[in-house]
Amino acid sequence: xxxxxxxxxxxxxxxxxxxxxxxxxxxxxxxxxxxxxxxxxxxxxxxxxxxxxxxxxxxxxxxxxxxxxxxxxxxxxxxxxxxxxxxxxxxxxxxxxxxxxxxxxxxxxxxxxxxxxxxxxxxxxxxxxxxxxxxxxxxxxxxxx
Numbered sequence: 001x002x003x004x005x006x007x008x009x010x011x012x013x014x015x016x017x018x019x020x021x022x023x024x025x026x027x028x029x030x031x032x033x034x035x036x037x038x039x040x041x042x043x044x045x046x047x048x049x050x051x052x053x054x055x056x057x058x059x060x061x062x063x064x065x066x067x068x069x070x071x072x073x074x075x076x077x078x079x080x081x082x083x084x085x086x087x088x089x090x091x092x093x094x095x096x097x098x099x100x101x102x103x104x105x106x107x108x109x110x111x112x113x114x115x116x117x118x119x120x121x122x123x124x125x126x127x128x129x130x131x132x133x134x135x136x137x138x139x140x141x142x143x144x145x
Contacts (some may be wrong), residue, residue: 011133014086018136024051026065031137034129038105040066047103070127071144072101077111077119099125099141113142 030037041055042062054061077097083089097111124144
């Protein structure tokens with residue numbers, strides 16, 4: 001299945017959808033396959049996110065898409081108490097987390113399958129995936145069991 005750039009911001013239930021830019025399509029295609037792919041520099045071998053045209057560490061323009069382990073630790077989090085759209089009303093409060101992958105990149109995402117009282121900085125987490133719209137699968141994280 002070939003993913004096309006889309007620009008619908010909010011679905012019919014009031015849930016925000018990601019804005020898919022053409023240069024991000026390999027990332028989104030990987031999430032549909034339940035894989036985490038990020039860019040890895042061919043010169044310094046570091047991984048980064050958000051997606052960009054060159055390595056933010058050494059500025060090389062030589063990079064590749066690489067499959068990540070999907071494992072990391074919770075680096076930081078914030079608990080949201082405001083429902084920004086109708087869809088969020090039944091979900092507040094909820095946590096927005098920053099995960100540091102084993103490969104070094106940090107991603108801001110959601111933590112699923114975890115009560116707010118159980119969230120701890122440094123806790124091990126693993127990637128999981130949530131289909132939210134046709135062709136759109138979100139990368140999420142959950143505690144390692």
